[in-house]
Amino acid sequence: MSAAQTSTFAHARYVLGENPVTLIAALLFAGYAAMAVLGPAIAPYDPLASDTMRALQAPTWAHVFGTDQLGRDILSRVIVAARVDLGIALASVVLVFAAGGLAGLAAGFFGGWVDAVVGRIADTIMAFPLFVLAMGIVAALGNTIPNIVLATAIINFPLYARVARAETMTRREAGFVDAARLSGHRDGALLVLQVLPNIMPIMVVQMSLTMGYAILNAAGLSFIGLGVRPPTAEWGIMVAEGAGFIVSGEWWIALFPGATLMLAVFCFNLLGDGLRDIADPRRRT
């Protein structure tokens, strides 16, 4: 382990110690990750098995989160839904990380017309209210999960492209890039070997920060009937299904999936803030 790595770890430990919230967020994240990976294996019931005899039961020890209008166990559905929601968010974030990151890298490094084109695309996307644009994209391309992923990636594109561009521009003329250029590296090699590794930490922080937003966006689209279709267990749909029962007092149908969703977004936002503190101490608030 090099000295730089040691100091990074020491710094990370210091930040985690100073900021127990980040630690809690990390634990929460582990919980959500376990839910997403294990999913059906740890769900106490079949998430799709309905039983009208047990419909609309308030939480009991047998059904900790209660049952919905079809008698399905809400806890099982909440657990199984984690894979769907986090999967959509992760896929879209990885997609935009690649596309937006590369576009921003190229824009910042080459400038000129590349920069102009990327900037124009980002500006046009930003000219829309983002959730509305996502609605329009999914409505146009068709109501499927891949299109939700694509729409979520598109509305996050400007953010990634801009961060990558700004970070690249500050490093384009840096000494180590000049040194590599003088020692005969071509532009492509400079980008991938010198600039990219240096903007990675910031980009990873960006991913964590936008995960929460991506989850919110996907759940919001499902809530209005786009994307994931019933009877699939998904947090947004479950809240939508529970919405009709709120006014008659059956709160548990919407509450548990909604709270799980909220906590997931909260967890990613806190985690993103914490990671930013570790990666970029200057921006600590």
Next chain:
Amino acid sequence: MRAILLRLVGAIPTLFGVVLVTFLLTRVLPGDTATYFAGPTASPESIAQIRTSLGLDRPLPEQFWRYLVDLGHGDLGMSLTTGQPVKTELVNRLPASAELTLCGLLLAIGIAVPLGVLAAVRQGSLIDHACRVVATAGVSLPVFFTGLLLVYVFYFLLGWSPAPLGRLDAFASAPKQHTGFYLVDTLWAGDFETFRAAAAQIILPAGTLALFALAPIARITRASMLAVLGSEFIRTARASGLSGPTVVLTYALRNALLPVVTVLGMVFSFLLGANVLVEKVFAWPGIGSYAIEALIASDYAPVQGFVLTMAVLYVLLNLAIDLVNRAIDPRARRGA
């Protein structure tokens, strides 16, 4: 004046981009657009006829030109489910959405700015921590979920607010239309009974939006207030013996509000999106719920019209924010 004109002209490429994207979205409909508009039982002949009448057999640039011409005439197509022109319905429903969004925004500003100011003035105090919690938690809230929670607490548990079903309860009749804003129109007519009914209906959805918009406004107010309070002219003002409130309110706040105005652009982007979800939760008869109904019925023209309307509104809002910024900040004028 010249600078303002330049800025207005500068918005044209953005508007063009928005229209182009919306047009492209109409042309990538899954499957064949003509088949889609003809309906499931159409014969090949009628599909061909529709293709010709919609101009779908022409080259794409020509289609785009025709689309622009239609837009110029305010023609956004017909809704298949209601049989009404999309434009009429959007115009009828826009005031409901605008009233809700503005109420939400005003509520958010009314809470977030004082909160941010107090947090900055008493840095490290309880209110500062509260502000940070609000700023982090606020952006994590799924609006459709917080809306439902508010309904459960204030309608079902406490019984304070009316059923979350639209702009007025069944017993009140809509006021005579001047602005389309019920809160304004009822006051205009001097009908306080209906004003109260309308206010009771709007408070929960507007509160839901406000909870969501609070976070970024409070965060930026706190940050910019902290920056301004640390600057030298504040120290000078204090040293000259001006009272605390005078320094904070007239010296610091006026300068600190500049970034707040700038961030409103982003807040509007969130608000216009969140508006759609809130309208669904509260059965609010605005353009968002119109678009959702159309989406569920696979009725395409209203969705297009909605996306375009929202985008154009957003471009205009950003333009307005820019002009306001220019008016209150001389540096922005010089920078252009």
